[in-house]
Every structure is written in structure tokens, then in C-alpha cells.
């Protein structure tokens with residue numbers, strides 16, 4: 001069974017998913033970041049594939065991506081770095097990246113690598129669901145890899161139900177009209193949106209992301225969804241000095 | 257006119273185009289897609305747009321027979337004078353159309369990206385005219401090299417926001433504009449400056465710019481007794497002035513269509529913006545097109561002396577015209593463009609924009625016959641490029657000797 005399905009079927013509450021950029025802060029941090037995060041109780045991990053032009057990202061993730069690329073990170077190197085990951089970790093792994101590097105590698109080759117590596121899902125913000133369903137879904141299903149769709153406060157209810165229908169893994173609920181980045185707390189309007197979607201009783205589990213950064217926002221998100229995704233705040237934390245293990249544990253203590 | 261080279265309902269030109277946008281932009285783009293065609297094809301819009309093109313922008317732009325240039329290249333060369341439009345380039349055709357569309361959609365805040373600053377100025381201008389808030393994203397490198405246009409935008413009341421990522425040029429300004437649009441989905445209209453971006457932008461901008469070829473039909477008929485020249489030549493950054501010059505001729509295969517990209521220091525130097533020459537299929541700013549990129553799918557930083565051509569992608573229409581062989585894409589280096597700019601200035605008394613100079617620079621490479629009729633689209637005027645021209649002055653004393 002896909003590890004994402006297993007996780008959401010396990011009855012676990014307040015799921016914490018952490019995003020980090022592959023090859024950041026150092027080229028060879030990728031593997032260890034995963035094992036450290038898992039060791040300290042993170043439920044799912046999103047591995048960011050750095051891209052030169054990440055239009056949905058705010059300054060923090062943009063900078064981490066540029067640095068990773070300067071470090072020499074590439075998509076094929078990522079698969080190499082992760083070759084033995086399943087001997088050490090059983091945490092659900094999701095690759096998050098923009099469509100161009102994936103198309104450049106070739107969808108077939110990408111899926112072959114991903115499935116051999118033990119990747120459970122992807123998030124590709126600039127691949128619209130319609131395009132995915134029409135051209136790629138069959139291949140992803142054959143490879144056993146879930147494509148997890150985004151929804152936003154602007155997504156109309158009818159479309160939301162359609163995307164829910166199409167979903168296999170989880171729904172990535174973008175918390176506001178914004179690019180990625182940290183916030184101290186959610187406002188009334190965001191909470192209304194969380195509640196509205198929660199009341200729709202969708203079939204697909206939901207994780208709230210964009211702006212989740214601390215204990216308060218994590219708790220708020222978990223109240224209205226199955227859990228939350230933290231990205232920029234974690235990137236900020238690993239950008240500090242210190243050992244990776246210390247930075248990861250210090251960060252996670254402040255969240256849960 | 258048949259629609260063979262136009263996009264299908266989903267915004268595809270052959271394999272190119274589409275709308276590769278994150279869900280955060282979906283409602284913005286979708287609400288535009290649903291209404292754009294009916295609005296711009298309505299009689300009310302057409303009347304208002306036409307009235308502004310004539311009485312505000314100064315259309316039609318003249319078709320001028322350049323006698324000395326013709327003599328030099330041994331063919332009959334006409335210049336389509338988009339440089340004479342209000343604000344000094346073809347960009348005003350597009351911004352007038354899009355701001356009317358924005359008003360129809362009830363939007364109050366306008367954002368735009370700009371490279372050379374011509375699109376930024378044209379956007380700031382129509383925002384002043386229509387009393388709308390205007391924010392223009394411009395790469396920091398371009399802010400430095402096109403400074404007169406920055407001052408013009410500011411005088412017109414626009415806020416110019418520097419883009420600080422990448423090489424700090426047009427691509428990066430476009431990224432910032434898209435991020436702004438993600439953050440301001442409700443009141444904001446994005447006036448994109450070329451035939452790039454997600455569907456419906458490439459089609460929308462091509463239609464608004466098609467006024468250029470629409471005029472060419474009757475201007476050619478009047479001047480030459482036939483609507484069809486042998487060649488139409490235009491420079492290509494994103495490709496809007498080229499799309500506008502080609503539009504009504506797309507299905508007339510007897511008319512050779514030539515797009516000219518900027519090859520910077522040369523196509524093989526790594527310092528180039530000649531996308532068709534060095535690119536591979538890929539996705540940039542919401543569109544599947546030809547793209548300058550690494551083997552890893554990272555978008556390569558382009559280079560050209562001309563800020564308006566300094567873009568690693570190209571409109572999907574052009575990727576398709578190139579792929580299908582309907583149009584031919586050539587390129588010109590910085591040096592060749594500078595040379596062509598001096599040449600036109602001395603032969604015809606017209607200082608062209610550096611972008612347009614790239615189109616002029618291929619005249620010597622087309623194997624022209626005496627009876628050939630060539631239309632070169634002079635997309636803009638050169639005021640903004642005076643510093644680059646002055647810097648290059650010494651280079652051309654020699655070449656221009658004997659011509660006073």
C-alpha cells in the first residue's frame with residue numbers, strides 16, 4: 001500500500017509534514033535531513049526539487065533553491081542521493097517541484113526513478129489537474145505514485161468537489177492568497193475558509209500549508225484539517241548555524 | 257482568414273501553449289479566459305479600442321518606403337513605423353486593449369512586467385488615462401540600462417518595483433508580477449506585455465497587436481497594388497510585434513515571415529537570447545514553448561544588449577510557426593544590431609529601438625532580389641537606447657565613412 005494511504009488510514013491525528021529543499025543548506029544534507037526528521041516524529045516529508053524560477057514561492061524557499069542549485073543539486077542527483085533511503089526510512093516521501101525539470105527528464109524516466117526510490121507522491125504546483133488527468137494520470141497510477149493537488153481560498157466549491165473526486169493522496173490546502181512564507185497566526189478570513197472546506201466533508205484528507213510556522217499556526221491548522229505542512233519556517237531553522245540534528249530537534253520541539 | 261495557425265480552445269498551438277499555472281492563479285486566468293474573446297469581439301469594445309488607437313495612439317502607423325535602405329540592399333524595403341505610436345512602440349496597441357478589458361472586468365489595480373521599459377511605459381500611460389493604480393515590475397539590471405523609461409513610468413504615476421532574483425531582467429520581472437498576482441487575486445489585472453504566459457494571454461495579445469498586419473493589408477495594396485509583400489521581418493523577444501505583423505498573413509504562404517531573435521555575443525557563446533536557435537521544448541511562465549534551459553531543466557539566464565529581447569522563452573505561437581516551418585527564425589548579435597541602428601539612422605533619419613535594430617540587421621542575410629518587397633516592422637524608437645548608441649559610437653565611425 002502507498003505509505004500516504006497508510007498514514008491517513010492509521011487514525012493518526014495532527015499530522016505534521018515538513019518541506020525542505022534538496023541540496024540545502026549543503027549538497028549532501030538531503031539524506032540526513034530525511035532521517036533526522038523521521039527520527040523526531042515527523043509524519044511525512046516533502047522533498048523540494050530546486051528550480052530556477054519558482055513562481056509560487058516566497059523569498060525563503062526561493063533563496064534555498066538558488067543556493068541548492070549553486071551547490072550543484074539536480075533532479076538526477078537527487079535520485080542518486082536517495083537510492084538507499086528505503087533501507088533507512090519508511091516515512092512517506094513526497095517530491096515537490098515545478099514541472100519543467102520533470103518534463104526535461106521525461107515523465108517516464110522520472111516515474112521509473114521515483115518508483116524505484118520508493119517515492120510515494122508528488123506535488124507539482126504548475127501542472128493543473130486537468131492536464132495531469134488527460135496526459136499523465138495513467139502512468140502515475142501504474143507507477144503507484146500519487147499526485148497531490150492544491151486548493152486555495154479562491155477555488156470555487158464545484159471545482160473543489162471535482163478535485164476531491166480526482167484525488168488519491170491528500171489535498172494541499174493553500175492557506176491564503178499568497179506565495180510560500182511564514183506567518184505568526186491565521187486571520188479570521190483564513191479560519192472561515194478552513195471551516196468552510198472542513199464542513200464540505202470531502203473524501204480526501206487535507207493538510208494545510210503556506211504560512212504554518214509555529215505552535216499556534218500548527219494547532220489552528222490541525223483544528224480544521226488532518227494536519228499541516230511547514231516549509232519556509234523549517235528552511236529558516238536549518239539556515240542557522242549548528243548541527244543538522246540540533247537544528248531539526250530544536251525546530252520540532254517548538255512546533256508540537 | 258482561416259484559423260490554422262491560431263490556438264485551439266485550450267490554448268495550444270500544435271504542441272505548444274496551454275496554461276501551466278498553479279491553482280493559486282487558476283481563478284484569475286480562468287475568469288479572463290471565459291470573457292476575453294466575447295469582450296474583444298463585441299462591437300462596443302471594438303469601437304472604443306479603435307477610437308483610442310486612432311485618436312490617442314495616433315494610428316494608423318505609416319508604411320514608409322525607405323529609398324536609400326532599399327538601394328543599399330537591392331530590394332524594395334518598406335518600414336512599418338510602430339516607433340511613431342504614442343509612447344514610442346507597438347506596446348501601446350496591447351495595453352490599450354487590455355486596460356479596456358480590465359475595466360470591463362471591474363478590476364482596479366494593474367500590474368505589469370517590463371524589460372526595455374516600453375511595455376511598462378505603455379502600461380503606466382493607459383493607467384493614467386483610465387485612472388487606475390499601476391505597479392510595474394522591472395529587473396534591477398534593466399532599471400539601470402533603461403533609466404529614462406523608469407523616470408517616465410514614475411512621472412506617469414506608476415510604482416516601479418525592482419526584481420532582484422536571477423539576472424534581474426525580464427524573466428525575473430515576470431516571475432515577480434506572477435507572484436504579485438497570486439497575492440492579489442481579487443482586484444488585480446495583469447497586463448502581460450507580449451504573446452507569452454498562460455492561455456489566453458498569447459491569443460489575446462496577438463489579437464490586440466494584429467492591428468499592425470490589418471493595416472499592412474490596405475497600406476500594401478495602396479503602395480504596391482497587392483496586399484502581399486514577399487517578406488515581413490520583425491524582431492522577437494516574447495514575440496508580440498512579430499505576431500502582430502504576421503497575423504493576417506499567417507495563411508498566405510507566399511508571404512515569407514521572418515522573426516529575428518537576439519543572439520547577444522553569438523549563438524554559441526552562452527551569452528545569447530536566441531531561443532529558437534539554442535532552446536528545447538519546456539515550460540516557462542505558464543506556457544509550453546521553446547526554452548533556453550540546462551539538461552536538468554533549469555531555465556538559463558539569457559543575454560542581449562537589448563533589454564526587450566533578453567528573454568529565455570518565446571511565445572508559443574512562434575515555437576509553433578518555427579516547428580511547422582511556416583516562419584523562419586534568424587538572429588542578430590549585439591554588434592550587428594548596433595550597426596543596423598546606425599545605418600538606418602544615417603540612411604533614413606530614423607533612430608530605431610535596439611530591439612527593432614535586430615530586425616533590420618538581417619536584411620543583408622536574406623537573399624533579396626531586386627523586385628522583392630520587404631516590410632520591416634520598426635517596433636519602437638531609440639530614445640531609450642541613446643546611452644548604448646553613444647557607447648558604441650566609436651565603433652561606427654569607420655563603417656559609416658563616406659556617408660558623411
Ligand SMILES: Cc1ncc(COP(=O)(O)O)c(C=O)c1O
Nearest residue numbers: 374493494495496497564611636
Ligand atoms: C521596441 C520594442 N520592440 C520589441 C520588443 C520585444 O517584444 P515583442 O517580441 O513582444 O515584440 C520590445 C520589448 O520591450 C520593445 O520595446
